[in-house]
Amino acid sequence: MRYFLADIAEHNGEFVHHTTIRFQVEDNIDPRGAHLEIVASWYSGMVEDKDGYWWSRGVVAVSDDKLTEIDKATFDGVENHIIKLFA
DSSP: OOEEEEEEEEETTEEEEEEEEEEOOTSSSSSHHHHHHHHHHTTTTTTEOOSEEEEEEEEEEEEEEEEEOHHHHHHHHHTTSSSSEEE
């Protein structure tokens, strides 16, 4: 099992909001692919454009950002501070 912190960037006009998430994947799963899967499903009805941004209703674009591998102790230590996806 591998553990990660990842950022999701939401682009709304001139503003960019970052949300940090945590997730774990089996050793044989590509963490970048898992991160992109989370981005693609951040809102319902997302559509990807040619630049790799995912759009929800043409108003807010979502993209991947930082991805950092962490150890299990850190993953568990931030449990009450950062949402966990892919349980």
